[in-house]
Amino acid sequence: MKHNFYMEPLTIRKEALGDIIKDLSNRGYRVIGPTVRGGTIGLDNITAIEDLPVGYGDRQVTGGYSLFKHERPYFFGFSNGPDSLKRFLNPPYQRLFAIKKRAKGFETMIYEYEGSPFAFIGIRACDLRALHILDMVFEKDPFYQAERKEIFIIAVNCIFPSNTCFCPSMNSGPEVKYGFDLLLTEFDEDFLMEVGSKKGLNAIEGVHHKEAAGADIEKKRGLIDSSSKSIKKTLDTEGLPTLLYREFENPWWADIANRDLSCGNCTMVCPTCFCNTSNDTSSLDGKTATRIRCWDSCFSVNFALVHGGNFRPSRRARYRQWMTHKLAYWINQFGVSGCVGCGRCITWCPAGIDITEELMAIRISGKRR
């Protein structure tokens, strides 16, 4: 995808981000950004820069996460937490409609999104790719589209990736190249700011800024290069999707199943896992029925329960379905991989299952057979 910059880069003081947040709130946006929650950095409502996790960093390993304090008060000195944009654009619970019994016939009420448009702060390249993917998945979904269409995005170039990240393998980061209104690169003393849209330009009206010097652009380049180099984890995409179709009966799937908890955490934190279920409930008096859509997961046994039986009755079948969908079927379905290399499924797996290592094991044992 081609670069998408609206004007020459600028530099702003770090505190000026607070002015932009206030301005966005005044324009009626619901501002969402990173904030410390229960020993993690989640995405939540932000009203001032004090709400941001200034000075925090995170350590992420397979099945482990912890926060620490940097010596410098970085605004974005951490990597992705468990939350992604899907929490807001495809919320975990969504009322779709209700049906009420009337004296004559029925009345149907379809729920519509009535909240303010979202402004997201601190979104990384991997999550912008995920947003692009969700746009394809929910192209014809009126509920997603209503929440999606007016959003404002302040992206950041990711210069503190975690040990579980592998975005370079998926060609989705760490550099932000498209899909933002404003883009920040954090230096020690200030931000390099790039403007990606007319909306972005309007939002920085009145914010004190300087034109960036050539040295600033070089500094950005250097930070992104060293960020990229610091990402050691890789996922070998060679031969996908056919590799996984060929290895459908590979015995390694059973080995994974021994460790798999069937808990669903990987799918819940995945920024592209979109599967949901619709639950109908009726009131005791039988006069009202409501349909609620909520996040589901292919790791739930009932997910594959249909009339006549369950077509994925084992953990082996369920894990295989998840990985094969993410890395293979997805390519046939949407033309791109479903994995953006954010590493969330690795960090948040209580059993410490690492998709990159399991794919490697499937690949190697497939060659041996």
Place this chain on the structure above:
Amino acid sequence: MDKPRLAVFKFTSCDGCQLSIPDMERGLVDIANTFDIAYFLGLKSRKSTGYYGISLVEGSISTPDEIKRIRAIRENTHYLVTIGACATAGGLQALRNLKDLGAFKKAVYPKPEHIDALKDSLPISHYVHVDFELWGCPISREGLLEVLASFLRERRPNIQAYSVCFECKRKGTPCVLVAQGIPCLGPITRTGCGAICPSYGRDCYGCFGPSEDPNIKSLSLRFETLGLSKDEIKLRLAGINSYAFGKYHGKE
């Protein structure tokens, strides 16, 4: 049309599940408007016998007399739904199944020969057919209302059996196991409580019983890396739902 007759029965239990019905306040009004509450000693002393549409059964079977009583109830009810960990999994008192009942009797009672108890405390489903099992210690009120509404309309209850983690992640509750290294039973425990404990920063202790496909061995390995001994891990599972977890873990 006559209102369907509802009965609530108690066996070996603490009453907490049945008392969640009067505790519902608004929900109780809805239940009273929808059902003829025919038998519910926790609510009214007048007993109306006969055939019941739905019987909610709380408590485990732990005496010979209770076996006779549950069989009689089964014969006189269309749907039988167990409510809570005792009725569904034998309850906390099923810990005795792991040990010698005689020794307990001797330690507690001066004349143990007067105590007429079964060796094991077992779920209702061990003795009679159960139409639906609602887990929890105690059950959730929303869950019970959903079960009543679904049986009334002859539809499948929207009660899920996957892990507590589903609920934590949907709610945005930080994972206490991954982020704090607390030995949480959430990954192998059935959802339904609304993931209350992790939302207060503590570990799930399995009060809704095992999830639909619990991998206890894998979670135990993770607990070992957190520094728990094999005995400590066993103790974590030996609680309210010991009998149900034991089915997967092997009785030890």
